[in-house]
Amino acid sequence: MRPAVSVILFTVLSGAGLGLFALLTLVQIVGSASVLTPGMHLAAGMLALVLVAAGLVSSTFHLANPRNAWRALTRLRTSWLSREGVLALLFFPVALGHLAAVHLGWPGAWQTALGLAGVLLAWATLFSTGMIYACLKTIPQWNDRLVPAAYVASGHLSGALILLAFAAANHQATSAYVALVLVLLALTAAVKGAYYRKFAPANAGAHSLSSAIGMTAARSKLLDAGHTHGTFLTHEFAFQVGRERAKQLRGLFFVLSLFLPAAVIALGARDPSVLGMTALLCLAGLTVERWLFFAEAQHVVRLFHGQATV
Amino acid sequence: MKLGLVIDLDTCVGCHACAVACKEWNDGSKVTGPLPDYDARGAEPSGVWFNRIRHYEIGEYPASKTLNVPMSCMHCEDAACVTVCPTGASYKRSDGIVLVDPDKCMGCNYCSWACPYGARELDQNAGTMKKCTLCVDRIHNQDLPAAERQPACVLACPTHARMFGDFDDPASGVSAKVRERGGFGMLPELGYGPVNRYLPPRDPPVIDVDAQPTPQTGLLERLQALACELIRR
Numbered sequence: 001m002r003p004a005v006s007v008i009l010f011t012v013l014s015g016a017g018l019g020l021f022a023l024l025t026l027v028q029i030v031g032s033a034s035v036l037t038p039g040m041h042l043a044a045g046m047l048a049l050v051l052v053a054a055g056l057v058s059s060t061f062h063l064a065n066p067r068n069a070w071r072a073l074t075r076l077r078t079s080w081l082s083r084e085g086v087l088a089l090l091f092f093p094v095a096l097g098h099l100a101a102v103h104l105g106w107p108g109a110w111q112t113a114l115g116l117a118g119v120l121l122a123w124a125t126l127f128s129t130g131m132i133y134a135c136l137k138t139i140p141q142w143n144d145r146l147v148p149a150a151y152v153a154s155g156h157l158s159g160a161l162i163l164l165a166f167a168a169a170n171h172q173a174t175s176a177y178v179a180l181v182l183v184l185l186a187l188t189a190a191v192k193g194a195y196y197r198k199f200a201p202a203n204a205g206a207h208s209l210s211s212a213i214g215m216t217a218a219r220s221k222l223l224d225a226g227h228t229h230g231t232f233l234t235h236e237f238a239f240q241v242g243r244e245r246a247k248q249l250r251g252l253f254f255v256l257s258l259f260l261p262a263a264v265i266a267l268g269a270r271d272p273s274v275l276g277m278t279a280l281l282c283l284a285g286l287t288v289e290r291w292l293f294f295a296e297a298q299h300v301v302r303l304f305h306g307q308a309t310v
Numbered sequence: 311m312k313l314g315l316v317i318d319l320d321t322c323v324g325c326h327a328c329a330v331a332c333k334e335w336n337d338g339s340k341v342t343g344p345l346p347d348y349d350a351r352g353a354e355p356s357g358v359w360f361n362r363i364r365h366y367e368i369g370e371y372p373a374s375k376t377l378n379v380p381m382s383c384m385h386c387e388d389a390a391c392v393t394v395c396p397t398g399a400s401y402k403r404s405d406g407i408v409l410v411d412p413d414k415c416m417g418c419n420y421c422s423w424a425c426p427y428g429a430r431e432l433d434q435n436a437g438t439m440k441k442c443t444l445c446v447d448r449i450h451n452q453d454l455p456a457a458e459r460q461p462a463c464v465l466a467c468p469t470h471a472r473m474f475g476d477f478d479d480p481a482s483g484v485s486a487k488v489r490e491r492g493g494f495g496m497l498p499e500l501g502y503g504p505v506n507r508y509l510p511p512r513d514p515p516v517i518d519v520d521a522q523p524t525p526q527t528g529l530l531e532r533l534q535a536l537a538c539e540l541i542r543r
Binding site for chain 2: 001062063064065066067068069071072073074075078079080081082085132135136137138139206207209211212213214215218219220221222223224225226227228229230231232233236237299300301304305
């Protein structure tokens with residue numbers, strides 16, 4: 001699949017924003033010595049909303065006819081894309097309500113109710129984002145339960161790193177946030193590790209050209225694709241990343257998003273600017289991961305263009 | 311109703327006449343047209359087509375065969391493109407035809423990702439997704455003579471490799487052909503229930519060239535051979 005920059009930025013930014021809000025709010029609800037001061041809570045919460053909004057705006061750049069974008073909210077009965085949009089839009093007022101409740105000192109029950117509703121909406125939105133891809137049976141590398149798992153895990157990981165930077169800036173006890181980051185680092189590493197093992201380039205696909213064109217008794221190969229230059233199909237689905245390049249980028253993702261935060265934490269760095277930079281580099285790593293998620297995905301239409309298996 | 315096409319892979323010669331006829335009719339169609347071309351006379355010509363014909367070699371030379379495979383929308387019974395469409399622009403009619411409403415489409419390409427057959431192409435100029443309409447503005451068009459109420463690709467095919475009809479009717483021509491020839495649908499394992507059927511190449515008896523009787527050589531043939539030989543020298 002051709003990596004679509006606007007969609008990659010959308011999932012990375014929105015994922016971080018939703019993860020940040022969910023963790024921030026859960027810490028606030030559970031309540032402990034680590035809870036941010038109301039001012040810092042508001043700042044972190046607003047950053048989460050800005051990230052989600054930036055992601056959603058970025059996603060509209062993917063549309064060829066954005067005038068009809070509002071119609072994407074009308075098919076939540078069948079379409080995960082529609083569900084994602086509706087849930088993301090529902091998330092905003094609820095999340096804003098929670099932030100207002102905390103900032104203005106509304107009763108605790110209000111804070112908790114709005115906070116929990118916001119967390120559930122954030123989780124549902126993140127899951128829907130993953131399901132946009134995972135529901136497509138035409139792309140084996142996406143049609144897997146590890147895909148929504150990775151979206152949820154990586155969104156929370158980047159959110160947790162941003163939250164850690166806020167906690168350090170707030171001079172709060174950071175140990176709870178550090179523990180959160182470490183758990184999410186392990187989780188993301190496990191999910192993405194399992195994903196890359198499952199979809200290693202050497203693994204042959206389940207669909208073959210021969211069976212697709214019904215000629216299973218003999219070997220089939222493409223003689224002519226019937227077009228002289230590219231088509232919409234080759235533009236969208238023929239994208240190919242070299243195996244070596246993919247390996248390097250996978251390494252870059254693991255270094256930026258997983259090893260680097262682990263190292264920074266292990267070295268005991270608690271400087272907010274260092275932690276903020278670590279969160280930014282984690283987001284850069286996730287952008288690489290998301291680019292690979294597209295680049296390495298192979299649509300079954302490639303069979304008809306001559307690829308033996310997908 | 312379950313309208314669709316039968317394509318005979320035995321008789322298709324891969325001439326692309328169906329694709330050209332499709333482009334011609336639908337370019338001027340009020341339902342879906344125009345079908346733009348990009349850089350048509352330049353170095354990188356491209357454009358929107360509803361029907362694409364690909365050519366394959368089956369088996370190894372000399373025991374090989376060329377197979378021409380035209381592909382367009384299969385008008386799936388459980389069309390994933392319709393399921394995933396977030397705007398409701400993609401829809402399935404009661405006669406089985408899958409269409410795009412250009413007034414609702416936001417051009418997100420999601421339906422084209424969901425389609426395994428490459429049947430959907432984005433019109434970059436209009437910003438909307440376009441696809442085969444099964445010539446919905448021909449097949450139900452009372453202004454056309456009854457014999458012409460068929461998709462343009464079917465009418466254009468010089469080898470009659472394309473047939474149009476209702477697969478829900480067991481007595482229809484397409485249903486009979488599929489029964490007789492063992493017609494198959496593409497990528498059934500994905501579960502979208504493609505309606506269009508492909509008839510596999512037939513297996514005609516091999517003509518043994520060596521066993522053919524040698525033609526009698528009369529005086530005329532011998533004189534001709536002599537003349538040819540003289541000319542060659």
